[in-house]
Amino acid sequence: MRFNLLKAYYIHNGGASECVDDEIELIENEVIDGASEAIRKEFDDILAIKMENQKDDAN
Known part of the structure; x- marks a missing residue:
């Protein structure tokens, strides 16, 4: 794949920004x-809620 055809963006604070490094030609x-x-933290938070609910259901 030619780097000049690559586009990568991230969403932050309601906007999109390009996130490619032209010098080394990588994201x-x-x-x-x-x-x-961020995904790991959200997963951990959801898992903690699930575990708490299971504990409450067992009582």
Whole structure:
């Protein structure tokens, strides 16, 4: 794939920003890492709620 055809964006604060590094011709790792961290945190929060509900149901 030719890099000049690649487009990658991230959504933040109601807007979209391009997240490619033209110098090394890659998607910016920091953006991917930040998205992964946000997803992991949300998953952990949901799991904690589920576990609490299961504990309440057992009582």
